[in-house]
Amino acid sequence: MSENLRVKSSQYIDETTRVSFKFNGTTYYGFKGDTLSSALLANNVHLVGRSFKYHRPRGIMTSGSEEPNAIVQINPNTNRTEPNVRATEVEIYEGMEASSQNCWPSVNFDIGGINNFLSPFFPAGFYYKTFMWPASFWEKYEYFIRHSAGLGKSPTLKDPDIYDHKNIHCDVLVVGAGISGILAAKNAAKNNYKTLLLDEKNELGGSTIYENNESNKVDNKISSEWLKKEIEELKNIKNLEIKTRTSVAAYHQYNYLLARENLTDHLEKKYKTNKIRQRLLKIRAKKVILATGALERPMVFNNNDRPGIMLSSAIKKYSDFYGVACGRKIVFFTNNDSAYESALSLNDKGIKVEAVVDIRKQSETNLEKRVIDAGVKIYWEHTVVDTSGYKRLNNVSIMKLSNDGTSVTGNKISISCDCLGVAGGWTPAVHLYTQSGSKLTFDEDKKIFIPNKNNSDQISVGSCCGDFKLDEIFKNLNEKLKDFLDITETDFEKITVNNDQEISKRNIWLLPSDKVLGKTKPFVDYQNDATAKDIKLALREGFRSIEHVKRYTTTGMGTDQGKLGNMHALGIIADTAGVKMGELGTTTFRPPYTPLTFGTIVGRNVGKFFDIFRRTPMNDWHVEQKAEFENVGQWKRAWYYPINGETMHQAVQRESKAARGSSGILDASTLGKIDIQGSDASEFLNRVYTNAWSKLGIGKCRYGLMLNEDGMVYDDGVTTRLGENHYLMTTTTGGAANVLGKLEDYLQTEWPELDVYLTSVTDQFATASLCGPNSKKILKKIIPDLDLSDENFPHMSFKEAKIGSIVCRIMRISFTGEQSFEINVQASYGKDLWDKCIEAGKEFNITPYGTETMHLLRAEKGFIIVGQDTDGTMTPIDLQMDWIVSKKKYDFIGKRSLYRSDTMREDRKQLVGLLTEDPEVVLEEGAQIVSELDKKPVEMLGHVTSSYFSPNLNKSIALAVVRGGKDMMGKKLFIPMEDKTINVTVSNPVFFDQTNERLNA
Amino acid sequence: MFVINCPYCGERDQQEFKAGGEAHIERPKQPTELSDDEWAEYLFMRKNIKGVQYERWNHAHGCRKWFNMVRDTSNDEIKAIYKMGEKPPSI
């Protein structure tokens, strides 16, 4: 186990600090600066996971965020566990643990591996097909799929970490700190642009920083040496902020980007505590420079997925950056020059390169000559036709390619090796570019999609726009920056750049084998186990759109969004269907570029900060009385006040009896309150309510119903005329903000000629509602000099009075059917008012009641609650409230709709009362109502909207909406429940005190 | 997430605004004189254009003013913003 493939000191690895970590239960050692994958490779561990569908052994494939295979669970079974982490991105720290995913019982012996041998039964569209086969089979498939599929395990313990959000505004945002990004950021900042430079890695410099190719020179220095000096200079530049370990997840329109800054993931446990783990940066940039680089492509050939088969560029990075050899006998397989750079680099470090297999015809460039000089055998015009080694590559078989590249000829040559570096060319990383709404074009020559039409003030520079060679990067970057930043020169335009010249590459999307395609396994999407066969099958089955093929075969649908294989999928479709790739278009890349944790997304909005909530000034009193609360909109409202262990039912029955028997008190502060002033205030109310307002006397109150323009009830409440041109409107608690918005809309857009001003005063007043036959006596004790006689202060009227020096507005209005007084004071005196009422009410057994009792009491009176008894489909006529709709007014919001043929239908659902045959049985709200039980299909007439046991009537009562219910008075209906059918009779919705005698008692 | 140039406050983030549907649909002055079909036309019929669309927006978490916007729904480019009551620009 303790193999050591560390080959040479690297300046990026701190070899003085040894770090121990566990992978699948075994302890290994790495160094500070290692990623999990570089540390594993240094220990010669390639096998890290099993594939999704066939459970084939899979190894580390890449060195970056595009990794499809090395997906691990970090710190399993702890409160900091995280699934689906790419081993190529996560940095090791002392005590870190990681385990493979998607394998049981272990990565070395996996029961699901049997799927590999059953693979003929898992063709493209397998999952879809299981849905279509006999329905009874699905349960069996489901059991099987759920147990063998699935990636990591989601955490079950509370996340101990802190997450944060931060807004950032900058002039220029540069994404990616490779050589292009660094030069762009430097020149932007030097020219007085406030600049932010982000990179997902922990070091700046991209792939140039570990470049050691003698022929790539900038200013006559090796490119990496030159770049190091540039990076050093960044420190002295004002206006420039740099964030590493920061990955841009999303690029939305108007240059709005989301990035995740990783702050503690690389630190030991003891340094993580009480620190922000990840921060979501919400960036609004005036200009964006994308320098996101390019991803190397693998190649699609038979058995191209064995552990030990990696990207050529990844092998180079592990050797040059981390000082790790990915094998002892390495073969490269390529269609372009980059494999030769990797081969030379390894050779310099004494890592044995067995051979380079090149699908191109022979060529002679300086680069190839140097490889030959190093003693490496090159097989021109050959392709890998098969590989072997179950858990680790041990052999590749190669054959000569035919001229057209569609078949192989000659003898099979076998090369023993433990690592194969695949170089299929480069794909610009245009994911963020397309997310921004910008459009790509296909370069038929280079076989890549490149940026074409920008959707915001942005440019793409470097290899993400298809410039792969240093000289073209410098030349194009210089031109683009001058134009984009509006500057006359850059600080690098006079610098000489030399590099190897690329010979043309040869592109074959699906490489042939000596076996027929059906007998091979050429993987296109490693994570989702989609092969070239699956794609061809999908095309044979008639799929044409790339988006459909993608979903049917699941190509590109994994957590890596097919960063490696998408181009091959497109190429194979184009070749098979005989169309040009550019005409096929590309699939849509969606945010996030790499997965985000939920913690990062929610930031600080967790626990009690999940949503904002509002409390009334009397809230502390309710809490002291141990009230139960309910959420009404964002308000916390007292629901009921249990005493001596009462259940909710017991408390509500007691509160309801007390409110009608003597006195009750309700905190009504949450009701919406809108102050309306202006010389056209009365006219305005005439237009927004269904009833007439002009004749309402000063000091009088009136109930109003507000409709939508479609005639449906929208809100209701009592409005008081405080003065000639001054009203106070109340709205429902939940509807306050929307009502204000709607009224403002009409005033600004339809009736700008009206002189009306609206002000929300909900938060400015606190309201105590005194209710019951003794309410008048209690109020008299608090305000002795106020004349409370029915003559002076009748029902539906208003008085302004003083409690001591506190001014209060008192409305004699009632939502319970009892004599009630709503006392409004400035919010800061709310608690004082409440205490005075409780004190004065003691001798009358004043009983605080909550929203549940309020609902019960109003249901006894048949008063509706908008939103409970209505659902946006009820007109006032449906509610049997014809009395509130003015026949005289020419117009009001929704009036015309009340005369539409549909709203005048007799068989609309209408509000009625329901009484149960057994008065003890309380109906369930939402229960369906039918008239005939035997007729099938059963016709639903409507449903129960409010239901209670009424302590004052000593029987069950309910409100319901029933089709044609208005004409059903006394009719027997049925409510079928799971275990029984309940018989009910349609009744008047007003159950209690139908003549309103109690209001003046 | 757009940046919207409120005609009263200046440039603000989209999250301060509320979209209010198609613009320039005037509430009929004499609704009672309309047929059911004419009223339904006002009440229900809204365009949903891929391309240049005239829309109402409200600076709900700002000055609370309503205004009009011309937006290309295919790429979310805001082509013009103007106050209520002003003549729509031709785009």
Ligand SMILES: [Zn+2]
């Ligand atoms: Zn504004």
